[in-house]
Amino acid sequence: MSKSRSELSQIIHGVARDPLGLMGLIIVGTIVVCAIFAVWIVPYDPIAMNIKDRLQGPSMTHLLGTDQLGRDTFSRVVMGGQVALKVALPAVFGAMVIGLTLGMIAGYGPKWLDNLLMLLFDTIRSFPTVMFALAVVALVGPSLQTVVVVVMATSIPTYGRVARTQTLTLRNSEFILAERSMGASMLRILGVHMLPNIIGVLAVLAAMDIPTVIALEAGLSFLGLGVKPPTPSWGALLKDGYALIRQTPWLVVGGGLPIILATLGFTFLGESLRDVVDPKLRKQR
Amino acid sequence: MTETLLEIDHLSVDYETARGNLQALRDITFNVKKGEIVGIVGESGCGKSTLISSILRLTAPNTRFRQGEVRFKGSNLLQLSERNMRDLRGDDISIVFQDPMQTHNPVLSIGRQMVDIQHRSKASKSEKLSKAAHMLGAVGIPDPEARLTQFPHEFSGGMRQRIAIAMALMSEPDLLIADEPTTALDATLEVQIIERLQKLQQEFHCAILFISHHLGVIAELCDRVVVMYAGAVVESGDVREIFHNPKHPYTRRLIDCDPGHIKERARVLPTIPGEVPDLANLPGGCIFRDRCDQALPQCAVDVPPLEQLTEGHQAACWLNQEEVHA
Numbered sequence: 001m002s003k004s005r006s007e008l009s010q011i012i013h014g015v016a017r018d019p020l021g022l023m024g025l026i027i028v029g030t031i032v033v034c035a036i037f038a039v040w041i042v043p044y045d046p047i048a049m050n051i052k053d054r055l056q057g058p059s060m061t062h063l064l065g066t067d068q069l070g071r072d073t074f075s076r077v078v079m080g081g082q083v084a085l086k087v088a089l090p091a092v093f094g095a096m097v098i099g100l101t102l103g104m105i106a107g108y109g110p111k112w113l114d115n116l117l118m119l120l121f122d123t124i125r126s127f128p129t130v131m132f133a134l135a136v137v138a139l140v141g142p143s144l145q146t147v148v149v150v151v152m153a154t155s156i157p158t159y160g161r162v163a164r165t166q167t168l169t170l171r172n173s174e175f176i177l178a179e180r181s182m183g184a185s186m187l188r189i190l191g192v193h194m195l196p197n198i199i200g201v202l203a204v205l206a207a208m209d210i211p212t213v214i215a216l217e218a219g220l221s222f223l224g225l226g227v228k229p230p231t232p233s234w235g236a237l238l239k240d241g242y243a244l245i246r247q248t249p250w251l252v253v254g255g256g257l258p259i260i261l262a263t264l265g266f267t268f269l270g271e272s273l274r275d276v277v278d279p280k281l282r283k284q285r
Numbered sequence: 286m287t288e289t290l291l292e293i294d295h296l297s298v299d300y301e302t303a304r305g306n307l308q309a310l311r312d313i314t315f316n317v318k319k320g321e322i323v324g325i326v327g328e329s330g331c332g333k334s335t336l337i338s339s340i341l342r343l344t345a346p347n348t349r350f351r352q353g354e355v356r357f358k359g360s361n362l363l364q365l366s367e368r369n370m371r372d373l374r375g376d377d378i379s380i381v382f383q384d385p386m387q388t389h390n391p392v393l394s395i396g397r398q399m400v401d402i403q404h405r406s407k408a409s410k411s412e413k414l415s416k417a418a419h420m421l422g423a424v425g426i427p428d429p430e431a432r433l434t435q436f437p438h439e440f441s442g443g444m445r446q447r448i449a450i451a452m453a454l455m456s457e458p459d460l461l462i463a464d465e466p467t468t469a470l471d472a473t474l475e476v477q478i479i480e481r482l483q484k485l486q487q488e489f490h491c492a493i494l495f496i497s498h499h500l501g502v503i504a505e506l507c508d509r510v511v512v513m514y515a516g517a518v519v520e521s522g523d524v525r526e527i528f529h530n531p532k533h534p535y536t537r538r539l540i541d542c543d544p545g546h547i548k549e550r551a552r553v554l555p556t557i558p559g560e561v562p563d564l565a566n567l568p569g570g571c572i573f574r575d576r577c578d579q580a581l582p583q584c585a586v587d588v589p590p591l592e593q594l595t596e597g598h599q600a601a602c603w604l605n606q607e608e609v610h611a
Contacts, residue, residue: 173387174382174384174387174388175387175388175389175390175391177343177382178380178382178388178389178449179390179402180343180374181341181343181374181375181379181380182374182375182379182380182402182452182453183371183372183373183374183375183376183405184375184401184402184404185371188401188404192393192401193390193393193401196390196392196393197390197391197392200392
């Protein structure tokens with residue numbers, strides 16, 4: 001256990017050495033910390049209305065002003081970050097685990113199973129994500145869980161395909177043949193030898209995927225199909241701000257800026273992670 | 286006479302291809318005794334690799350075992366269940382592959398890989414690690430404990446091949462298959478690896494099936510030699526007999542072509558003219574006939590059987606029959 005922890009700290013150190021990676025780490029860290037401690041950070045209840053103070057500009061009392069119902073925008077942005085991560089992390093993690101498992105089965109298993117899984121992946125992929133989401137939301141109604149499930153289902157094929165391709169490449173590699181000739185069972189080959197070769201690529205993919213998912217959640221909320229109002233979400237903020245852009249620009253800034261920052265942060269982190277997790281590129285210790 | 290460890294008994298293996306059945310191995314018979322080093326020589330495509338994968342039963346899906354047996358300690362490996370076969374691999378039979386740059390998992394440290402291949406042992410992790418370090422020491426890797434934490438790309442090719450040998454010998458196998466272990470290395474390292482193998486063989490008393498197309502290495506290392514051509518054994522016998530008194534024209538020409546045997550300086554190295562016959566569409570008679578300068582009328586008609594010439598020397602050529610009968 002102590003060994004894997006030191007490996008993790010090595011990876012973090014490696015990311016921090018790279019300027020872009022450090023920036024990503026700081027942005028992502030800030031977002032995560034804000035989301036975790038959101039309840040203590042927010043100065044006002046993000047859903048408490050105060051019609052008297054509606055559509056105010058930034059001031060000491062309201063850092064980012066208020067919206068059309070007099071709700072504090074800063075509080076809504078912070079809580080919106082929590083919602084965004086609540087959707088993005090489980091969706092991406094779930095998609096990665098399921099995609100990895102199915103992809104490895106497809107890559108290592110018999111041909112018919114591979115064909116079947118590929119057919120399934122392609123079928124899911126053939127639906128545009130937003131259309132698929134619209135259909136599901138229309139059926140079961142908007143909620144946080146629906147968004148998570150929809151996002152997860154639509155991104156499984158991406159992970160599955162990458163895992164499958166990696167497995168196929170590895171399967172014919174000499175070192176896997178060497179392991180087989182040393183009497184390793186199928187589970188041992190997949191778990192001990194192939195997984196560490198695949199997980200790095202998928203982790204990078206996941207880090208890069210998180211902003212996409214955040215944007216997707218924002219997009220669905222923008223369309224009114226994401227999380228239900230009055231729950232604050234960056235997408236919902238954008239939507240309100242868009243309608244009221246002539247009255248106050250601060251809502252659009254409050255909704256848009258965190259999406260941009262989150263996207264940049266996770267992308268930087270992902271890029272930097274990719275260079276660090278590859279042991280061939282890892283610097284001599 | 287020592288106990289026989291591995292017997293290849295009239296083994297014939299086909300590959301099913303779009304062009305028809307490719308007869309990769311035909312009627313292969315030879316054996317390896319306990320603690321003996323047997324060399325297999327032959328040019329590329331003569332079936333050496335098919336032979337190894339048949340012994341380990343790690344064959345391509347289009348492989349068909351047409352006839353014959355592979356007996357290891359008396360039991361036919363071709364009949365064994367997948368489970369029992371897996372127990373044998375890496376425990377009783379180990380293998381060292383040709384390209385040391387490809388045989389290690391690139392993302393796991395050498396120590397982790399060496400611990401992992403001891404998965405059958407009940408020993409604790411630290412015991413396994415110390416055994417791994419001991420094995421690295423035995424193959425001449427300096428400072429083995431520290432080296433265990435390093436990754437394959439931090440080792441040179443020669444070191445990686447020695448690590449591969451250490452891993453193969455970890456379970457103290459009865460049979461070590463070495464599939465051209467020095468082909469991917471340069472000449473200096475080749476000598477090193479061969480000397481190391483000789484030393485280790487005396488230490489571990491395992492039999493070695495050494496595959497190579499380098500005659501010098503075979504002559505240096507092996508007790509007995511099996512010469513293969515186009516999927517068949519053409520000659521086999523004690524290493525001295527084969528090199529000093531070759532009885533098959535192919536063996537003779539092979540030795541003539543070895544750069545180590547060439548006395549005169551020449552611009553062009555000698556070669557054997559002609560090509561290996563198409564194994565999917567075999568001509569009748571002797572397979573070497575087209576390239577043989579001593580072919581007899583009989584060679585076009587019948588396949589020469591592998592005949593015992595003297596004690597421990599067999600060859601498949603009608604010329605020898607002529608001598609016997611004449």
